[in-house]
Structures are given as C-alpha cells and as structure tokens.
Amino acid sequence: MTDASTHGSLRGRRILIAKPGLDGHDVGAKVIALALRDAGADVIYTGLRKSPGYIARVAVDEDVDAVGLSILSGSHKELVEEIVEQLKALGARQVPIFVGGTIPEADLPELDRLGVKGVFTSAMKLDDVVAAVTEALV
C-alpha cells in the first residue's frame, strides 16, 4: 500500500513496466506495477523475457512517460544501453528510465550516464519508489 502523501501523485501518467532478459521472476515487477497504479498511474505491464527492441516499440506505441525495467540477470548495463539505442532508432525522445533489481553500487555511474533516473532495490520502501518516480516525472 502507498500512503496518503503519494496518493494520486501519478494520476494521468502512463508508465511501462517491462522485464527484459532471461530471468523468470516478475514478483518485484508486479509489486511495483501495483504500487504505481495505486498512486494513480496507468501502468502497462508486458510480462517476462522481452527483447529490448520489443520494449522500445511498446514504449513508443503506448506513448509512456516512463519505463521501469526489472532486471535480475546482472546484464543491466547492456540491456539498458540496447533499449536506449532502440528508442533512438525509432526516433523517440528519451523517456526517463528506472531500473529495479540487484544492481552493484559500482554500476550506478554508468546507468546514470545512460539516462537512468533511479535505481531501486527490493530493500526500498514502495512509497519511496513511488515518490522517486513522481519526482522524476514532474
């Protein structure tokens, strides 16, 4: 559940939650999707094991305001880079990207350089995730 401070904060925002890569756990992605919905967002969820090309296409077709990627496989740098490239290839503007999963501290500067606006771990409170997404979108 999200508390009163984030209630409705994402109303009218369209957010894509996608799982690139090969790992098969989408519990975290679903929890985030529901938290964003409860904050008023329209959340598009794609399911497991999506290619970067597919994710970029969905981001364009659905005209989302942000893309949240759940990556547990360890290949977050490659996947984010590929998605950013595919978005460019489609002529889309760079939408804010968020990454959730197990991301080593050392990789944060590289993700930041790729345009990632926030990195979330399972230790974070949902309200803080929603607040961070809200802040990046206003």
Place this chain on the structure above:
Amino acid sequence: MTAPLQPTFDRLRVSKELSRVASATVEEILHGAGAEPERSRRMRVIGITGAPGVGKSTLIGRLARSRLKGARSLAIVAIDPTSPCTRGSLLGDRIRMEDLGEDPRVFIRSLPSGTSEDGLTDNVAEVLDVLEGSGFDEALLETVGVGQTAQGVRTLADVEVLVLAPGAGDHIQAMKAGVMETADIHVVNKAEQPGAERLVAEVLGVRRRARAGASAAATVIQVRAGESTGVEQLSAALDERLAAGAAVDMQRVRQRYRVQQLVQRRLQETLDQLPVTTWDASLPDNYLAVLRRLHAEARQFNPSK
C-alpha cells in the same frame, strides 16, 4: 516466406495524436471537432466484448494474425478498467497479444476506461478518428470486461463480437436482455472445456428467442483461442458481416453517441463543482439549479474560440 509489408503509418505520430485525443477535455474535443457534421467512416471497426477473463485479448491476438494476411496495417485498442478509488489502472491486455509484438504493421494502444461507464474509454470515437486519419484500414476494439450493456461498442463498431466461455457460471442469464441480443457474432471460447456444448445451446436459444427467423446458427462460433482453433472461421464470419454493411444510418447514431458522452461528462464535472451544501435543498430546486448551471455554461460556450 515473403518479407512483411511495410506499415503505412507513422508510429510516433499516431502515438502522440492518440495521447492528445485520449486525454482531451470536453472543451478540447469540441474545439478540435471542426464545423463539419459526422462523416461516413472508411476504417472497419471490429468490437470485441464479453465478461472479464473469457479470453478477449487472447482471441484478438490470434484473430489479428488472420486479419493481417495481405493487410498493410492493423490497429488494436484494448481497454482495461480504471480503479474508481485511485483513478489508476493496470493495462494488461497486451500480455495476451505477445506474438504480435514483432510485426511492425500492428499498432496496439492500451487505454484506461477513465470516466466512461460503458466499457469503453473517454473520447473513444475521437481515438478511432485518429486511427482512420492515420491510414489504418481496420481496428480491433477490446472493451473492458462487461456483461450487461455494450451500447458504446454497438454504436462504434461495424461488427460486434460477444465472447463467452464455459464455467463463468450464470452470467449468460444476466446478459440475456442486453448484449446477448445486440451482438452480431457470438464466440464460445475455451471450447475444449466442459460445458462448452451446453453454452452453445444456451446461446442459440437466446438468439432464437431474440430474433425469430434469423439464422442464429451461423453466428455462434466455437473457438479455442489458446490454440487458434476456430479463429479462421470467425475471421470469415467477420468479413461476411462487414460486407453486408449496416442496416441503419450509423453516422447519425455515432454522432448521437458522441454528444451523449460529452454531455454526460460535462454534467459530471458540473455536479463535482457544486458545493456539498447544494444538496441540502429540495429535489426540484436541486434539479433546476443544475439545469440552470448547464444553461449558463451553454451561453458562455464559444466553439470557434
């Protein structure tokens, strides 16, 4: 295999236009509408409706494969419910359409139902206008899982498909008076499951009573969307229905629907703006006060502005 035909539309532009129109206020729709009356529509619209979980999205995913044969483009608009509490939504229909993901001729837009209460989405007529204007020849429209009424999809679609599935209990009973009678084609999905034959018989019974003499048999199709069984037969039935054309003047019916949607929303906004103490007055006084308020708005409204 031949290479897929190149799409005839501009993804980015379609996408932006759809967002603009889908989130437009009543005023924005009116100001953007132009001076011409409702035009006839070239784009074919296939409406897919039915109770939650009967397999509408799965069916659309499979049906799209069939509709794409030789086509240059196909649009899919899939609507899921907006939560009345948080006003947020989880738009998951496209998960069931995944095998379309790699075909550039397909454009899928997921939309929340918003304030619309008939299984569609706000400004859905304008959403379809944008798709037609962008060069799509055909659109598949998935409603929210509704059982009772489907007036909107009946009005906007050239052909209305009602999807049913065995095991959904007595919902057919609840639907008898409404969408059961208005749908052009009935699909009994999950036809491999027990109870499918009985459901088909029930549907035929309702159809027969609803329109005596009409050939009800041809309109009930058994499908296993999970395995694509029966999908070609459905596609052929759609072509037949589309070729037959509409019985009534759909332009007028559509225009009436557009007006009704806008007035309803406007009324809702007006009610929301009134202070709660308004409702301490008598019923006739309240009624008149609301009508007067709408009248005052009408005097202020200037469509050319």
